[in-house]
Amino acid sequence: MPTTITETPADVVILGVGYMSGVVAAELSIASLNNNKNYKVVAITKGPYWDYVNDFSTTKYDEWGVGLGRKYDSPLPLQSTTIRNTPYQFALPVRRYTMPIQYHALGHGVGGAAQHYGGTMGRQGPWGYQMLSQTNTRYPPGTIDTINPHNDLKDWPLQYYQYEPYYVQWENAHGLCGNYNGSTNNPGSDSSGYPWMSQNYKLPPHPLTPAAQLFQSTVQSAPFNYHPFPHVNALASQPYVNQYGVPVNPCVYDGYCGGPCDYACETGAKANAAYRTIPAAMKSGNFTLVVNSFIFRLDTDPTSGLVTAARYYDPQGNVHIQQGKVFFNGMWGYNMIRIMLLSGVGAPYVWNSDPTMVSGTVGRGMTNGYSPYKGTNVSGTLSSIGGNAYPAGNAGGGSVDIYDLMDDNFDHTGLGFIGGSQIGVGGYPGGGPGNITFAGGVSSASMGGTFKATQKDKYLQTKTVLSSTPFAPDLPTTDNYVDLDPHYTDIYGDPLARLTYDWTPNMYIGATYLANKVKDIFTKMGASSVTVSNTVLPGAVHNDWWGHHLRGGCRIGTDPTWSVWDKWNQCWSPTVKTPFNIFGAGEITNTSGDTVPSGTHVAGPQSYRAAEGIKQYLGLMTPGLVP
Amino acid sequence: MVDQTRREFLKLGLAAAASAAMASGIEIPMFGSQNSSIQTQLNNANTKIANLNARVNTVVGFLSLSVAEQSLLEKIVETIIPTDADPGAKEAGVIYFIDRALAGDYGQSANMFMDGPHILPRIPASATTPLSVNPTLSWATNPYIPGASTSPISYIGGGVATPGSGTQGITASPRVGSGINYQYPLNMREFWRVGLVALQAYANSAYGGNFETLSSANQLLLLQDLWANKPSSFSNILPSDFAYELVFMTWAGFLMDPIYGGNQNMVGWTYTGFNGVNFGNFYGEGQDQKALMVATTPTRLKPASLAQYQQQASGGA
Numbered sequence: 001m002p003t004t005i006t007e008t009p010a011d012v013v014i015l016g017v018g019y020m021s022g023v024v025a026a027e028l029s030i031a032s033l034n035n036n037k038n039y040k041v042v043a044i045t046k047g048p049y050w051d052y053v054n055d056f057s058t059t060k061y062d063e064w065g066v067g068l069g070r071k072y073d074s075p076l077p078l079q080s081t082t083i084r085n086t087p088y089q090f091a092l093p094v095r096r097y098t099m100p101i102q103y104h105a106l107g108h109g110v111g112g113a114a115q116h117y118g119g120t121m122g123r124q125g126p127w128g129y130q131m132l133s134q135t136n137t138r139y140p141p142g143t144i145d146t147i148n149p150h151n152d153l154k155d156w157p158l159q160y161y162q163y164e165p166y167y168v169q170w171e172n173a174h175g176l177c178g179n180y181n182g183s184t185n186n187p188g189s190d191s192s193g194y195p196w197m198s199q200n201y202k203l204p205p206h207p208l209t210p211a212a213q214l215f216q217s218t219v220q221s222a223p224f225n226y227h228p229f230p231h232v233n234a235l236a237s238q239p240y241v242n243q244y245g246v247p248v249n250p251c252v253y254d255g256y257c258g259g260p261c262d263y264a265c266e267t268g269a270k271a272n273a274a275y276r277t278i279p280a281a282m283k284s285g286n287f288t289l290v291v292n293s294f295i296f297r298l299d300t301d302p303t304s305g306l307v308t309a310a311r312y313y314d315p316q317g318n319v320h321i322q323q324g325k326v327f328f329n330g331m332w333g334y335n336m337i338r339i340m341l342l343s344g345v346g347a348p349y350v351w352n353s354d355p356t357m358v359s360g361t362v363g364r365g366m367t368n369g370y371s372p373y374k375g376t377n378v379s380g381t382l383s384s385i386g387g388n389a390y391p392a393g394n395a396g397g398g399s400v401d402i403y404d405l406m407d408d409n410f411d412h413t414g415l416g417f418i419g420g421s422q423i424g425v426g427g428y429p430g431g432g433p434g435n436i437t438f439a440g441g442v443s444s445a446s447m448g449g450t451f452k453a454t455q456k457d458k459y460l461q462t463k464t465v466l467s468s469t470p471f472a473p474d475l476p477t478t479d480n481y482v483d484l485d486p487h488y489t490d491i492y493g494d495p496l497a498r499l500t501y502d503w504t505p506n507m508y509i510g511a512t513y514l515a516n517k518v519k520d521i522f523t524k525m526g527a528s529s530v531t532v533s534n535t536v537l538p539g540a541v542h543n544d545w546w547g548h549h550l551r552g553g554c555r556i557g558t559d560p561t562w563s564v565w566d567k568w569n570q571c572w573s574p575t576v577k578t579p580f581n582i583f584g585a586g587e588i589t590n591t592s593g594d595t596v597p598s599g600t601h602v603a604g605p606q607s608y609r610a611a612e613g614i615k616q617y618l619g620l621m622t623p624g625l626v627p
Numbered sequence: 628m629v630d631q632t633r634r635e636f637l638k639l640g641l642a643a644a645a646s647a648a649m650a651s652g653i654e655i656p657m658f659g660s661q662n663s664s665i666q667t668q669l670n671n672a673n674t675k676i677a678n679l680n681a682r683v684n685t686v687v688g689f690l691s692l693s694v695a696e697q698s699l700l701e702k703i704v705e706t707i708i709p710t711d712a713d714p715g716a717k718e719a720g721v722i723y724f725i726d727r728a729l730a731g732d733y734g735q736s737a738n739m740f741m742d743g744p745h746i747l748p749r750i751p752a753s754a755t756t757p758l759s760v761n762p763t764l765s766w767a768t769n770p771y772i773p774g775a776s777t778s779p780i781s782y783i784g785g786g787v788a789t790p791g792s793g794t795q796g797i798t799a800s801p802r803v804g805s806g807i808n809y810q811y812p813l814n815m816r817e818f819w820r821v822g823l824v825a826l827q828a829y830a831n832s833a834y835g836g837n838f839e840t841l842s843s844a845n846q847l848l849l850l851q852d853l854w855a856n857k858p859s860s861f862s863n864i865l866p867s868d869f870a871y872e873l874v875f876m877t878w879a880g881f882l883m884d885p886i887y888g889g890n891q892n893m894v895g896w897t898y899t900g901f902n903g904v905n906f907g908n909f910y911g912e913g914q915d916q917k918a919l920m921v922a923t924t925p926t927r928l929k930p931a932s933l934a935q936y937q938q939q940a941s942g943g944a
Contacts, residue, residue: 058937062902064883080740092746095809096739209921253916254906390902393920428920435901439878444854446846446874447707452715452772460925461898474745488742 018112022273047109077169118258212426255391259431393428724889
């Protein structure tokens with residue numbers, strides 16, 4: 001018989017335990033970081049604690065179980081989401097994880113989605129924090145409204161240099177690998193560092209592949225004169241100990257990493273909260289981790305508007321009430337939005353076809369941070385370099401990136417889009433084996449003996465196929481948002497999140513331009529048959545993803561009329577009966593950003609900002625905004 | 628490992644049954660000159676029985692597919708990945724992979740979101756007949772949701788539905804990716820059952836016989852018909868949806884780890900040059916995996932399976 005259980009009240013209650021929550025857990029539970037105050041911290045997450053030795057090391061090499069079975073990921077029967085392209089449509093629920101495009105699952109358990117990601121990192125530079133004002137400064141008035149109908153692009157509440165110290169803390173905590181980021185100001189050798197970065201990444205990059213080295217030498221030379229740098233990622237290249245004293249094992253390069261299918265790491269080399277920050281919190285003596293528990297509501301005080309407790313179901317169906325002084329919303333993507341909508345915390349976004357008539361903030365400004373399936377593609381064949389296409393290496397490592405074709409690093413006058421794309425070439429073959437994505441990508445052509453012959457020895461390559469699907473950033477509009485679905489519910493009977501989303505013109509107009517730029521690079525590298533294909537035309541594009549790499553939707557900002565959180569990632573909307581005692585950080589609190597530096601990396605500094613804000617909030621005499 | 632397919636087993640079984648029938652029909656000969664012939668027959672029969680006994684322990688049976696489904700699906704998967712100079716779906720045991728999947732989580736749609744309402748997504752955006760949806764509003768009066776009981780569901784262009792007011796028309800359907808494409812109120816096992824019956828019916832109506840009896844050229848043509856949605860009637864499922872599932876699962880059965888019943892003897896991995904979990908030294912080859920990942924020429928490795936990996940990890944040979 002399920003009962004209601006009231007837990008011992010805590011100082012800090014953390015909702016969901018992924019990357020951002022791990023930082024807040026460590027920063028608030030370790031007494032020496034809090035003037036020797038022993039704040040009691042409770043963190044609640046819907047999945048288990050994954051032990052990489054016992055849970056991953058002998059069973060992860062399994063495409064079927066991981067790829068379709070999603071054995072380490074969030075079960076759809078527990079909760080799914082619904083999706084539509086416009087507010088005029090009925091939203092259909094995502095019913096299954098399907099190859100090749102619908103395989104990106106939500107994370108499940110401590111570490112969240114970062115248990116299965118590819119570890120891609122890379123800072124967002126100064127431009128990404130001021131996309132709106134920089135565009136207005138450099139280009140004629142009205143440019144942004146022409147490019148982005150129903151524009152809802154905004155500047156961040158802080159500038160890059162203000163986040164820089166937090167970037168350093170976050171990178172040190174997680175042991176990122178790389179050798180600075182490139183910029184147009186870098187010398188060709190990229191050995192002198194990066195002007196945006198006060199210090200280099202903690203660990204060296206992974207060894208470069210021959211294709212990456214060819215790309216590097218090609219783009220460094222005329223006519224490009226770009227500024228390549230080794231791919232930044234979060235898969236430890238060497239043994240490491242972070243500032244909390246947590247030791248990290250290095251990568252062992254046996255593939256089955258991130259990328260297609262999304263594998264787990266059996267050595268803990270892949271950075272996530274479970275193996276970087278949560279162990280430090282555990283050691284503090286002030287931290288309680290509650291696993292396999294599904295948060296379904298936040299209680300609020302009707303007089304003050306403050307959040308008083310989180311309610312969650314345990315696996316037996318009992319309801320637990322966890323009271324706290326301050327709350328941190330670290331849930332992934334639309335779940336961060338959904339719990340607030342379900343609980344009446346914050347002002348729900350209300351869409352209107354007239355962008356001046358929209359209201360509310362929670363769910364507003366959602367964008368897609370990842371390349372769309374069937375986007376504009378450029379490919380070519382390098383006959384000078386072959387290699388192994390079977391699992392070896394790790395996800396993303398071994399490649400070389402450029403930032404020269406992103407941000408405002410080139411003149412956008414008359415191009416019809418802003419921003420651009422990070423371009424990377426030459427990753428290891430080992431992200432994921434690719435058998436399951438191949439099988440899931442079949443068509444009418446995938447049958448019979450002639451087709452079978454095309455598959456013979458396909459993992460043993462005598463040439464390299466170069467391929468890139470660049471696109472410019474998705475820009476916030478008033479028409480892409482998250483709300484509660486009126487028809488479908490989770491397993492407990494609460495409405496699912498509903499995504500209303502379609503590509504914005506900036507993405508596909510930029511994609512065509514960028515693909516042709518990459519075509520020039522591939523050609524100069526000596527590739528043959530370089531072609532731009534599948535050029536995406538206006539009106540022809542629709543969302544194929546259902547929500548991984550969401551950005552925005554629960555933004556920080558300069559004004560509570562459009563942003564949920566302020567410069568401390570503290571809730572400030574609505575402006576009356578404001579729930580000041582809830583903070584939030586994650587990819588979806590990013591105000592805006594260019595493609596493709598990791599939305600997680602960009603969110604990271606906000607988690608340190610939020611932790612600092614929470615510390616200050618706990619010292620306030622009366623609830624209110626941290627000054 | 629199983630070294631013959633189900634059909635070979637059936638043939639062998641039929642031959643044994645025929646021998647048994649003959650043996651029982653043979654009159655016991657009375658004359659010594661015939662003894663050696665009888666002895667030979669008996670010896671042969673005994674050898675066959677011994678062979679059968681030996682194979683009973685290794686032959687793989689079926690958990691989910693009916694006898695009719697077995698013979699039909701076997702020909703379908705052999706059409707998709709035919710056997711030529713190299714092994715195909717038959718040698719890989721693809722049908723066993725599919726059978727196991729249908730009997731397990733895949734067939735039960737155990738990791739799928741299956742709640743209603745079920746609405747087929749492929750209604751043209753220009754359709755004039757609106758979708759009829761009954762908003763059950765189970766949550767709309769939930770006391771936890773502020774203001775829920777007074778919030779109507781509104782669809783622009785379709786009017787407003789107040790809680791409990793019945794059906795609501797919506798005039799356009801979304802055009803999004805594959806995860807929302809499967810909207811049938813059937814679990815995958817039911818979907819396959821319905822699909823195989825519909826496919827067989829189409830074989831008879833369009834090609835004049837059961838799929839198994841068609842020429843291999845026509846078998847391939849028929850599968851292509853499904854992809855092109857040529858059958859006008861297909862048990863209320865879109866033929867291309869079923870064709871996708873057939874081809875997806877056949878290739879999965881050829882290429883997934885043998886632990887799931889297909890890719891037997893790792894023939895699929897050998898064919899594609901895939902390494903499984905051999906990272907260069909599984910059999911003592913002495914290859915360095917860090918060298919393999921930046922190599923400029925390919926190295927063929929003998930694949931290793933998950934079971935082998937676990938055996939090695941646990942200290943086994």
